[in-house]
Every structure is written in C-alpha cells, then in structure tokens.
Amino acid sequence: MAKVLVVTSGKGGVGKTTSSAALGAALAHGGEKVVVIDFDVGLRNLDLVMGAERRVVFDLINVVQGDAKLNQALIRDKRLENLSLLPASQTRDKDALTEEGVARVLDELREKFDWIICDSPAGIERGATMAMRHADVAVVVTNPEVSSVRDSDRIIGLLDSKTELAEKGGRIEKHLLLTRYDPVRAERGEMLKVDDVLEILSIPLIGIIPESEEVLRASNVGSPVTLNNPASAPGRAYFDAVRRLKGETVELTIPTDKKGLFGKLFGRRAA
Amino acid sequence: MNLLSFFNRRTSAPVARERLQILLAHERGIVGGKPDLVAQLREEILAVVRRHVMVEQDNVQVKMNRDSDISTLEIEIEIPAPVAARA
Numbered sequence: 001m002a003k004v005l006v007v008t009s010g011k012g013g014v015g016k017t018t019s020s021a022a023l024g025a026a027l028a029h030g031g032e033k034v035v036v037i038d039f040d041v042g043l044r045n046l047d048l049v050m051g052a053e054r055r056v057v058f059d060l061i062n063v064v065q066g067d068a069k070l071n072q073a074l075i076r077d078k079r080l081e082n083l084s085l086l087p088a089s090q091t092r093d094k095d096a097l098t099e100e101g102v103a104r105v106l107d108e109l110r111e112k113f114d115w116i117i118c119d120s121p122a123g124i125e126r127g128a129t130m131a132m133r134h135a136d137v138a139v140v141v142t143n144p145e146v147s148s149v150r151d152s153d154r155i156i157g158l159l160d161s162k163t164e165l166a167e168k169g170g171r172i173e174k175h176l177l178l179t180r181y182d183p184v185r186a187e188r189g190e191m192l193k194v195d196d197v198l199e200i201l202s203i204p205l206i207g208i209i210p211e212s213e214e215v216l217r218a219s220n221v222g223s224p225v226t227l228n229n230p231a232s233a234p235g236r237a238y239f240d241a242v243r244r245l246k247g248e249t250v251e252l253t254i255p256t257d258k259k260g261l262f263g264k265l266f267g268r269r270a271a
Numbered sequence: 272m273n274l275l276s277f278f279n280r281r282t283s284a285p286v287a288r289e290r291l292q293i294l295l296a297h298e299r300g301i302v303g304g305k306p307d308l309v310a311q312l313r314e315e316i317l318a319v320v321r322r323h324v325m326v327e328q329d330n331v332q333v334k335m336n337r338d339s340d341i342s343t344l345e346i347e348i349e350i351p352a353p354v355a356a357r358a
Contacts, residue, residue, distance in 0.1 A: 154298070190283060
C-alpha cells in the first residue's frame, strides 16, 4: 500500500528540499516506486535540486485544475527510472491548491507509486497545510538551533491537529530528521545535542545528517546527495534513515567524511 | 576564575536548551494551562479598567516576564485626574 510522506519543518532553509530529494532517491534506489511532489507553489526548487529544471512542462496546479493529465506532468528521473517528480508551479498562486484537487491527485498517485513524498514549503500557510493534509507519515526536518526547534514544535502541533488522519482521531506517524549536525561543536557545548532536541520535541529520531560540503556539491550539479555521492557522510546518513523509515532497526551513528572516528565516538541507538 | 569556569562561560548550547524549554512550555500551554494566558490576562484587565475610566493607549505600560517557575505581568496605568470636580 502506498504511503504518503510529508517532509516539513516550519522554518525555511533547514533542508526540506534536500531531504525530500535525498530520501526519495534513496528509496527509489532500493527498488521502491517513488514520486516526489513540490508543494512550494511560486518558489519551486525541487526540480533544480533534482536536476530536472529544464524538463518542466506541466505542474501540480495544472493537474489539480484539470488542465493537464498526471502523466503529462510527471517527470521521470534520468538516473533512476522508478523515481518521478511532480513539480510546483512557478507562476501561480498557492490558493490554487484546493483540498479536493490535491486529494484527487494523491489518490491517483497512490495507484502508481509505493511512496509519495510531499516536499512542504516553509511556513504554516496553505502550501504547508496542503502538503501535510493527507499524509500518513511525517518527517520533521530540524536544525540544532533555537528557531528551528521552536518552529518544529509548532509544526508537530499542526500535524497532530490539522491533518486528515488527526481529524479522524488517528495519529500521524512522526519522525525527527536532524540536519546540519556538527558532533564536534555539540560536544564542545556550542550546539544543541541530539538528546537536547529529542527531549524537547519528543518524537522518535529517524536520522542525523551531519553538516557536510557534499550537500552543496550535490545541489550544484542537480543530483540528490544519495545519488551524487552515496558513500559520503550525508549520503550514508540518508540511506540509514530510509532503512529506518521502512521499519528496519539500524544502529544510530553519525556518519563522517573523516575516517570513521566520530561515527564511533558518537554512535547511539535509534529511539 | 579557574579553568573550568573559563570553559563553561563559552558554552552556549545549555543556554539555548533552557530558553527553548521555557518558551515551548508557554507556547504549548503547559504553564498557565492555556496558550498565552498572560497575554489574555493583559487584554481583559485593560478592558475592565477601560469600562470605568478612559485610558489613553500611551498611558499604559505593560511588562511581561516569562520564566520557568513563575511569570509576572506588570501593568501600570496612568489614570487621568478627574475633570473639574463638582464645585
């Protein structure tokens, strides 16, 4: 059965799009049929991060409004044939996202894919609420930094009250993805530690993505970091996160680009 | 100042952690039972005062301090002198 996963955070710039692309590509690499949807109407970027910016013809709004067929708007990844992208519109308004329209598109996608990843825009406005509305699972992307943690707390509250699942009395599965983590600075007391963030937000941890040059390098060339350099520290961290997402128990380590020392020093178990 | 306090002075993460815990306790409504109880109190107290005296917005000073154990709300209202009392 298809799973709808929202990648959200409240705050901008914490790594939602990077993580959507990386998780989507890692899932597809493992043989799953994956579609990644950009909900950031007006400020689309997932196409760019995935290297498909020159192939966008139709977008989510076109499909929602019935101006294009889903198959016309889906862009198949050139590297992984079971990975697709549904881009956001760059010119339209977020108000064009109707709840019924989005629900209809998601129902159609559920027939074709195993995973539907909704890349949420920042904020708590319509784009963000529409991205989370029909989700079964949420990945809350958080940086170890005060404003990001506060906004994540707010988003967790919305996930528990404003999603379809929550309104029907169910509980949406929530996972914390801690990104841009620097174990050395955290150990020195200059950065919130993994346990600090976990204690404050109290949702289970799905992965720790270390701060790494590889993330920018991958976006520069338009390739998800899990495809561009799967052996890099963030690449491995995202692959581990995907295994946990699929229900495997994987020991929680913080991969490093430098000779495995920190991974050993700061290894811990997943919650 | 010993070496330890020199190093402790530099660590900012514990400060971040404490600030977040206090802030989120308020935002989640754990402290005071309701989200933003203090802000609501401020509005209602001012409304009661306005029912009896005309108060200029400029003559009201409101200070709020939210802490982990107690929150304080300080309202200072300048009540205008009664206009030309009955002669």
